[in-house]
Amino acid sequence: MPVVLPASPGEALPARRGSRGPGCPVAAFMSLPTQNMECKSTAPLFGDSQGRPAARALNQVGSIAKRSIPMHESVVLKKLRNNEPVWCAAAALADPNVVELYGHLGIHCVWICTEHRPLGIETVHNMVRAAKMGGMDAMVRVPKGSYSDYIRPLEMDATGIMAPHCMSGEEAQQIVRTTRFQPIGLRPIDGGNSDGPFCLRTPEEYVRFANEQRFVVVQIEDKEAVDCMEDIVATDHIDIFFLGPGDLSHSYGVPGQFDHPHVLAAIDKLADLAAQYHRNWGMPCSPEKAPELIQKGARFLTTGSDVGALGAQFKQWRAAYEAVGLTFDSDF
Known part of the structure; x- marks a missing residue:
C-alpha cells in the first residue's frame, strides 16, 4: 500500500497497517506532526501510480519548508x-x-x-x-x-x-x-x-x-x-x-x-x-x-x-611504565 500524506498541515501521518507499534522507528516517524508540509494531493510519497520518481511525486504532494544553501564563512x-x-x-x-x-x-x-x-x-x-x-x-x-x-x-x-x-x-x-x-x-x-x-x-x-x-x-x-x-x-x-x-x-x-x-x-x-x-x-x-x-x-x-x-603523550606513558619496572625492546 502506498504511503499517503495527511490531508492538512499539523495532522499526524496515518498509521500503516502491519507496523510494529509505538516502539518501531518507522511508526515513530509516521506519527510526527507535519506542520512544515503543505498537502496538495494524495500522491504516493515514494512515487506515483504512473511510475514517476519520488522527487516528482513530492512536488505534487507538498513542499518541505525552504532553507538557504549553507556556505562556510571563514x-x-x-x-x-x-x-x-x-x-x-x-x-x-x-x-x-x-x-x-x-x-x-x-x-x-x-x-x-x-x-x-x-x-x-x-x-x-x-x-x-x-x-x-x-x-x-x-x-x-x-x-x-x-x-x-x-x-x-x-x-x-x-x-x-x-x-x-x-x-x-x-x-x-x-x-x-x-x-x-x-x-x-x-x-x-x-x-x-x-x-x-x-x-x-x-x-x-x-x-x-x-x-x-x-x-x-x-x-x-x-x-x-x-x-x-x-x-x-x-x-x-x-x-x-x-x-x-x-x-x-x-x-x-x-x-x-x-x-x-x-x-x-x-x-x-x-x-x-x-x-x-x-x-x-x-x-x-x-x-x-x-x-x-x-x-x-x-x-x-x-x-x-x-x-x-x-x-609526546605515548613517550610520557612509556616513561611512566618504565618507572614501575616495564621494559621495552626499542629505544628512541
Whole structure:
C-alpha cells in the first residue's frame, strides 16, 4: 500500500497497517506532526501510480519548508578582520577523524599539507568536509606546480590555501591572479563542486563569496625571499604572510637553529613590513612563544600536530611504565 500524506498541515501521518507499534522507528516517524508540509494531493510519497520518481511525486504532494544553501564563512578571516589571533593545528595522519576531533576542541583552523604528505585528493576532500562539519576552517598547503594545484583545494571548499616558497613579488602577484576571481584575479571558474555549491548559487554569488570568504597564505622561507621581502609583502589580496623557520634556517645553512640571528632578523623584518603595509603575518610557535609574537603583531599562529601530540603523550606513558619496572625492546 502506498504511503499517503495527511490531508492538512499539523495532522499526524496515518498509521500503516502491519507496523510494529509505538516502539518501531518507522511508526515513530509516521506519527510526527507535519506542520512544515503543505498537502496538495494524495500522491504516493515514494512515487506515483504512473511510475514517476519520488522527487516528482513530492512536488505534487507538498513542499518541505525552504532553507538557504549553507556556505562556510571563514573563521580565520572573521578573527583577523577583528584583529584577533588565530590558532591553526596541523593534521598529518590523513584521517578525517582527527580533523573532526580538532573541530570538537574548538581549534580555529586545520592545516592539511599536500606539499610533504602522501595525501590523495579524495582524502583531502574528506578532511575538508570534516573541518566544515566541525565549524572549522581548513587550510591546504599546496605543492609548487600548475594552477590546478592551487585551485583544486579551493574547489573542494577548503577555506584557504598556503603557497610555499614564494620567492618574489612577481610570484606573489601570480598567486593572486591564480586564486582570486574577477575583478581581482583570473582564477578559473567552475561552480559545480563543493564550493559552488554544486551550481546551487548564481555565478555572481559564487565569485563574490569566494573573494570575500577564502584566504590565501604565502610562505616566506628562503633567504632569497627575505632579500626581496618588501616586494612580497607589498602585494595586495594576500591575507597572510607566513614565515617558515624550518626551511629558512636550512636556507641559511643552519638547519633547525630557529634562534639563529639570521632567522630572528627575518622575523623582525616581516613584523616591521607587515605593520608598515597593514598585513597579517604569522609563523609556527609554541604557546609559550605566542605572547611575544602577538606583541610583534603576529596573528596567525600554528601550534601542534596529531603526530607530535601522539608521540609526546605515548613517550610520557612509556616513561611512566618504565618507572614501575616495564621494559621495552626499542629505544628512541
